[in-house]
Amino acid sequence: MTSKSIPLLSALAAALLAAALAPVALAQNVAIVNGKAVPVARVEALAQQIAKSGRPVTPEMQGQLRDEVIAGEIFIQEAQKQGLDASEDFRVQMELARQTILIRELFGSYQRNHPVSEADVKAEYDKFVAANGGKEYKARHILVAKEDEARALIAQIKKGAKFEDLAKKSSKDPGSGANGGDLDWAGASNYVAEFGDALTKLAKGKMTDTPVKTQFGFHIIRLDDVRDVQLPKFDDVKPQIQQQLQQQKLTRFQEDLRAKAKVE
Numbered sequence: 001m002t003s004k005s006i007p008l009l010s011a012l013a014a015a016l017l018a019a020a021l022a023p024v025a026l027a028q029n030v031a032i033v034n035g036k037a038v039p040v041a042r043v044e045a046l047a048q049q050i051a052k053s054g055r056p057v058t059p060e061m062q063g064q065l066r067d068e069v070i071a072g073e074i075f076i077q078e079a080q081k082q083g084l085d086a087s088e089d090f091r092v093q094m095e096l097a098r099q100t101i102l103i104r105e106l107f108g109s110y111q112r113n114h115p116v117s118e119a120d121v122k123a124e125y126d127k128f129v130a131a132n133g134g135k136e137y138k139a140r141h142i143l144v145a146k147e148d149e150a151r152a153l154i155a156q157i158k159k160g161a162k163f164e165d166l167a168k169k170s171s172k173d174p175g176s177g178a179n180g181g182d183l184d185w186a187g188a189s190n191y192v193a194e195f196g197d198a199l200t201k202l203a204k205g206k207m208t209d210t211p212v213k214t215q216f217g218f219h220i221i222r223l224d225d226v227r228d229v230q231l232p233k234f235d236d237v238k239p240q241i242q243q244q245l246q247q248q249k250l251t252r253f254q255e256d257l258r259a260k261a262k263v264e
Contacts, residue, residue, distance in 0.1 A: 030066050033073045042069045110253050116245040124241050125234050137188060137199055138225040140181035142166060143173040143217050150211035150218040157207065163222055172217060181222070187229065195219060 029037040043065050047057045050065075057065075084090055140163060144150050153166055164180030171177035188196035198212045202223040211218040 031070050031073075033070060034077055036073070036077070038070060038073045042072075107250060107253075111246055111250060114249055114253075116242050116249065120245055121238055121241050122234065124245060125237065128241075129231055132229060132231060134187065134229055135200075135226055136185050136229045137223060138185050138227075139183045139199055140164070140167060140222045140224060141173070141176065141183060141195075142171045142181050142220040143177075144170060144220075145172060145217050147211050147213070147218050150220055154207070154209065154211070154220055157220070163207070163220075185227070185230075192216075195221065199223060 028040060030040050030043055031038045043062070046065050046069060047062070050057055050061075079085060142150070142153055142163070144153065149170075153161075153170060156166060157163055167177055167181030171181055173181075176183050188200050190196075191199065192214045194212055194214045198208055198219075198221055202208065202221065204223055204226055207222040208220060212221055213219075
């Protein structure tokens, strides 16, 4: 081997080394813009933000994200070239952004470290069921201004007049009157006390024998059907309950921090 062959071998080794390292550099960067590397991490961070919002990141979207990151680098370089990053307004906005991100990280960390348990969610659901269970009623009514008028309508119905027809003709309730007095399904607590009490005392298919007085006037009530309250199943409302409890825990955490802080 001659001395002239040594530089040749060194050049070959350098070329091979550069070829071996090239894929690594390419894998770390999405592009080189005006001599400055744009790291893949920017695309990954943007994709993570989109994924957190609930939108799927498709292969087609990856290309769009790459283009967006490259365009962003181009614009950033121009802004820096114009010295915009040295302005007071820029520094103020950066500080506000830093504070916002830091607060968001604080709340996110708290929620990750204080998750809502399955037992907590189930207990909240059971409390909801206990408070909203019971019966609901499908009823019709006719509302009139005077008691004598109500009594006359009751007499007509007992003689064979159709309740629905009289409701359409005589009821002063614009919401139900046009539908033959139909009030659809509702719990007794949805009505004023006098109406609700009379409704719960009726047997299915029966009508009040005497007018029921409320603040709205005089009612003739007929109960068409009764059923157990139709409550949503646990699995259907579990995500909403969990989110609600998480927000409640976070709110208590925030209030606790404010209470402990010394503000002068």
